[in-house]
Amino acid sequence: MTEAAEENIRIKYTRSSGYTLAHADGMWGGATAQNDLHIAFFAEVAALPEFVDLHIENKQIAAESNVMPEHKFVRETQVGVIMDFNTALSFLVWLEDKIDGIRTNLGLTKEQVAQVVEQMRGGQHGGV
Structure with missing residues (x-):
């Protein structure tokens, strides 16, 4: 009869240079064609103007106007995970x-x- 060998292994956690911390207000996803799980995390933020027009007088900004998109909020996907x-x-x-x-x-x-x-x-x- 053989005895089971016991062993302890230490694993160190590190962060890659591309590591980022992201805020999530929600997620969207589902199964992939390979039956993996795909999750896309998003943050809900106010929509930014499509562009800004500046009126210049005497080499200074005299007025600013912007064109806002039709939607008030945007769900910005920040991180996708497949497992x-x-x-x-x-x-x-x-x-x-x-x-x-x-x-x-x-x-x-x-x-x-x-x-x-x-x-x-x-x-x-x-x-x-």
């Missing part, structure tokens, strides 16, 4: 654990959170 099925399940477990900790910190019951989740699944995007 395989097993990683998506791991992400789900991790996210549920983090949400439960925040729920506890906010003094909310599991029932209150479940009610909001059901409303969101029904297309109503309110909050707690």
Whole structure:
């Protein structure tokens, strides 16, 4: 009978030079053709003018006018993530654990959170 070998492995986390922290107001995504999960995170921001016209008098800006787009807000996609099925399940477990900790910190019951989740699944995007 052989004994199972035990081993400890240390993994160090580093940040690539392209690492960035992004704010997310929401996400959009779904399954890829390879059945991976694609998530695009977006931030909702006020729409910027399409352009600005400056009126110059005596080499100084005398007036400024801008042309605003028809829409008031823009959902700016900042980060896209693709993960395989097993990683998506791991992400789900991790996210549920983090949400439960925040729920506890906010003094909310599991029932209150479940009610909001059901409303969101029904297309109503309110909050707690």
